[in-house]
Amino acid sequence: MSPLTTTIVMSSLATGTIITMSSHHWMMAWIGLEMNTLAIIPTISKQHHPRATEAATKYFLTQAAASAMILFSSSINAWSTGTWDITQMTNPTASTLLTSALAMKLGLVPMHFWLPEVLQGSTMKTALIISTWQKLAPMALICLSINNLSTTILLTMGALSAMLGGWAGLNQTQTRKIMAYSSIAHLGWMITIATTLTNITIAALLMYLFMTTSMFYALISSKSKTIKDTTTSWATSPTLMIMTMLILLSLGGLPPLSGFMPKWLILEELITQKLLPMATAIALSTLLSLFFYLRLTYTTTLTASPNTTPAKHKWRFKPLTPSPLLSTTIPLTTMALPLTPLITN
Incomplete structure (x- = not known):
């Protein structure tokens, strides 16, 4: 990638995480997670190798499914309680869905299958980003909503x-x-x-x-x-x-x-x-x-x-x-x- 592209992608990666970590509204948290996912995809697939493309596809599908579950659970909660506040996830169905979605984002068992395959298909530096920086936003959401999970x-x-x-x-x-x-x-x-x-x-x-x-x-x-x-x-x-x-x-x-x-x-x-x-x-x-x-x-x-x-x-x-x-x-x-x-x- 060119230096300009790398700068844009890395800035988007950082911004997405910061938006999610600093938000109180579920929609803003979801937007931050989506920015994060869309920024890491070209980073994984930049090698133009079948293994890298496979890893990027697996990562995208998993993270998109998890983000959709987060949006779905927050919509259920907003429907029943009338609030989009992250700390007010009181609906039991929504809480269970959110727990599963965040586990999928992090790569916890039993939703862990994507993590070893994606890391193996990435470069060492990209694997480092996925193992460290990409864990911050889901962990922040867990810490914010832990009382209701x-x-x-x-x-x-x-x-x-x-x-x-x-x-x-x-x-x-x-x-x-x-x-x-x-x-x-x-x-x-x-x-x-x-x-x-x-x-x-x-x-x-x-x-x-x-x-x-x-x-x-x-x-x-x-x-x-x-x-x-x-x-x-x-x-x-x-x-x-x-x-x-x-x-x-x-x-x-x-x-x-x-x-x-x-x-x-x-x-x-x-x-x-x-x-x-x-x-x-x-x-x-x-x-x-x-x-x-x-x-x-x-x-x-x-x-x-x-x-x-x-x-x-x-x-x-x-x-x-x-x-x-x-x-x-x-x-x-x-x-x-x-x-x-x-x-x-």
Whole structure:
């Protein structure tokens, strides 16, 4: 795309999210979501590759269906209550429809099938945008309307997402699909706690954004699209690979890294609310996610490729300079645990 087109598309992407996050009227929220969707479609399909076109089509159909459900649910609510206010979604049918629509927007189980396929068909940078920025608007709507959403459905979807995100990620060799299932698992944790404390949800979302951005930029810098690619990444930049190992362990939620903070706070709150089976289920599901994070850690930092490897040796080519963004996100991804008291207060 030309610089002018890229500027227009990215501006529309940002504006759509901001409109949705700052609106109180359902129609304005819907318009923001539509702007967001229409701006990301050319970004996904700009490769002019059949896989990219397929990903763009899947994304468009899913998001259009979810937006239509949001408009339908808000119309039902306005018909019965006479208000279009986002915080006044009191009609039970409308609330259930809205919960399903926002779950589809985010990619929660059982409406998660589009996310791994779309990420796999996109470029790394587009996959990063879909995994991070595109989650902001639906999460803002969930936080605004959480008092009227179905708690049972949200808790069920959260637990299933946390478990399936770990379970389905075990079988993947593509790093983008691994990050997609990682995203589903993290969103499951956020949705589980959204029913109780939205401030912990926002803290978990921010930490997820930092960790995912760091991980994607590390993969972009090392040109690692599959697990096999990571085995030869050490020679490109040993320092970056050590940082990648820490990012992966943080994604897994191991102390004393930052990723431990949201999981710790969420489990503590679930236990306080007497939701012990839920807390146990999602804590055990983390072990599944941790397995494929550790597998990536092993291939990235603990595997020295032999000289006869069939993979292309990356040190024969000019390596990419790591993004300046990494110098901001990596410290937040690995060393933000001492900030926990600020969040709990």
